[in-house]
Amino acid sequence: MIAEDVWDLATHEQRLETPAVYRPGACPRCQAKLHLHDLRVRLLVGQAERCTEVVRFRCADRAQCGATWQVLPAFLARCLWRSWAVVASALEKGEPSPVAPRTRRRWRVRLASHAQALVEALRVDSGALVGALIGAIGLDARRIELVGHYRSVSGAAAGGALAELAAWVHRLVPGIRLM
Numbered sequence: 001m002i003a004e005d006v007w008d009l010a011t012h013e014q015r016l017e018t019p020a021v022y023r024p025g026a027c028p029r030c031q032a033k034l035h036l037h038d039l040r041v042r043l044l045v046g047q048a049e050r051c052t053e054v055v056r057f058r059c060a061d062r063a064q065c066g067a068t069w070q071v072l073p074a075f076l077a078r079c080l081w082r083s084w085a086v087v088a089s090a091l092e093k094g095e096p097s098p099v100a101p102r103t104r105r106r107w108r109v110r111l112a113s114h115a116q117a118l119v120e121a122l123r124v125d126s127g128a129l130v131g132a133l134i135g136a137i138g139l140d141a142r143r144i145e146l147v148g149h150y151r152s153v154s155g156a157a158a159g160g161a162l163a164e165l166a167a168w169v170h171r172l173v174p175g176i177r178l179m
């Protein structure tokens, strides 16, 4: 799960002082209550702060469900072990980056791949923003074009655009990755 109201490390660390504030309303699978389960160390590769923690909650209905849910603040890139700000700066060609060249190449290739799955996810949302985005890029676009148009429509900075778009598609179709 992504906490879409936490956009920087300072806010996140402050919340970790009272981890229960991250508690979602109910278990997404069975709607039972969720209990605070634990804190897991989360690496922040390529940042001065080497790691932080993320909160996990466990479904109160252990017999029937027992699901565990991790709540990731929106500024962290799921599965990439970095903040979206670090990812965005690593994607800028010619910029010095703490991210290894082969990782940067892999990310660029992913962003150059077709955006079809993402566009289909976004179409679940019927808002005006989706209409503007899909109208501008068409159905055949690549992910990088989707990100670029999202930036121009939303006015977000590069890292912010990646984070917002990633959180948005995940909310519409849980599990889908921007890159």
Ligand SMILES: [Zn+2]
Pocket (backbone or CB within 6 Å): 027, 028, 029, 030, 031, 032, 059, 060, 061, 065, 066, 067
């Ligand atoms: Zn449950």
